[in-house]
Amino acid sequence: QVQLVESGGGVVQPGRSLRLSCAASGFTFSSYAMHWVRQAPGKGLEWVAVISYDGSNQYYADSVKVRFTISRDNSESTLYLQMNSLRAEDTAVYYCARGYCSMTSCYPAEYFLHWGQGTLVTVSS
Amino acid sequence: QSVLTQPPSASETPGQRVTISCSGSSSNIGSNTVNWYQQLPGTAPKLLIYNINKRPSGVPDRFSGSKSGTSASLAISGLQSEDEADYYCAAWDDSLNGYVFGTGTKVTVL
Numbered sequence: 001q002v003q004l005v006e007s008g009g010g011v012v013q014p015g016r017s018l019r020l021s022c023a024a025s026g027f028t029f030s031s032y033a034m035h036w037v038r039q040a041p042g043k044g045l046e047w048v049a050v051i052s053y054d055g056s057n058q059y060y061a062d063s064v065k066v067r068f069t070i071s072r073d074n075s076e077s078t079l080y081l082q083m084n085s086l087r088a089e090d091t092a093v094y095y096c097a098r099g100y101c102s103m104t105s106c107y108p109a110e111y112f113l114h115w116g117q118g119t120l121v122t123v124s125s
Numbered sequence: 126q127s128v129l130t131q132p133p134s135a136s137e138t139p140g141q142r143v144t145i146s147c148s149g150s151s152s153n154i155g156s157n158t159v160n161w162y163q164q165l166p167g168t169a170p171k172l173l174i175y176n177i178n179k180r181p182s183g184v185p186d187r188f189s190g191s192k193s194g195t196s197a198s199l200a201i202s203g204l205q206s207e208d209e210a211d212y213y214c215a216a217w218d219d220s221l222n223g224y225v226f227g228t229g230t231k232v233t234v235l
Contacts, residue, residue, distance in 0.1 A: 035224065037170075044127065045162070045170060045213050047224040059222045095169055108157040108217045110224060111175040118169055 002026040002114045004096050009119030012086055022079040022096030022116055029077035030054070033099040035112065036070060036081050038092035048094070049081065050110075053102040064090075086123045093118040128153060129214055129227035136233040141204050145230045147197040147214030153225055155195040157217045161188075162226075164211045173212070174199060206234050 008020040022034070036048040049060045049070040058070050069082040079096050097112035130148040137143040149155065161174040172181050174190035177197070187203045197216075201208055214227035 037226075044211075044229040045164075045215075045226040046127075047215075047226060050224065061223055062221070100175070107224075108219070109176065110217050111158075111160040111172060111215070112162075112170075113172050113175075113181060115169040115171075 002098065004098065004114060004116035006094060006096055006116045006119040009094065009121045011122045011124060013125050014087060014123055016086055017082070017084045018086060018121060020081040020083070020094055020096075020119060020121070022081075024077045024079065024096075024098070027098070027114075029072075030074040031102055033101045033103070033107075033110070034070075034072060034079045035097045035099055036079075037095045037097055037112070037115075038090075039095070039118075040089070040092040043092075046092070050099065050107070051079070052104055057104050059104075083121070086121075088123050091121060091123045093120050127228045128218060128221070128225050129216065131212075131214060131227040131230045133228070134231045134233065136235050137204050138235045139204055139206065142200060142202045143204055143232060144201075145199045145212055145214075145232070147199070147227050149195050149197070149214075149216060149225075151195055152220035153195075153216040153218040154192065154197055154214075156219060159190065159192050159197040160215045161190055161199045162213045162215060164213065166210075170213065201232070204234055208232060209234050 051070045096116045098114040158176045162170040163173045164170045178190045
């Protein structure tokens with residue numbers, strides 16, 4: 001069955017960096033776009049970024065653009081989120097999610113059937 | 126802040142029907158499919174409805190979705206205690222080139 005396991009969360013000081021990983025199994029990782037979605041404590045869901053099946057295209061939420069980088073290693077079936085210049089408002093549970101789509105032309109029909117359990121990132125001095 | 130607006134809360138007694146609205150714009154709901162997610166406390170979101178009105182395997186037919194113009198709705202009929210959760214609408218936004226979630230609605234079974 002499909003499994004997505006996030007790791008790399010923790011407590012980090014403002015302005016520092018952190019890299020999250022999402023290990024995928026149970027499906028052909030290289031065939032699907034992958035997303036990061038976050039949820040601040042007591043708040044709603046916020047989409048963060050998407051990367052196409054082959055890593056050639058990435059889109060980001062305005063709130064993280066320039067500071068965060070999504071990437072993937074299809075040979076290792078792993079998704080990454082490099083987070084730089086972290087701010088207190090980046091504190092959240094970060095989920096990776098497998099998309100229905102593989103490439104950008106399909107994104108208007110995108111949805112997430114599979115989610116990881118999430119990893120908590122706390123930005124605090 | 127979210128570009129899809131939902132009522133913060135909804136409540137009804139067991140067995141009744143509750144409807145949640147989701148208001149967007151021409152760049153998201155108006156031109157793309159709508160999805161709904163259910164989130165129980167302390168758990169990851171779960172896909173409830175995709176492509177406006179389709180249910181993934183295992184989702185009861187008590188849950189149904191619809192769309193009209195730039196708005197969408199989720200209806201839960203025969204409300205049960207286990208339906209107490211947060212519900213989010215979502216869609217791709219062509220102007221933002223990103224996926225957007227609604228503000229979320231907390232459903233309470235009285």
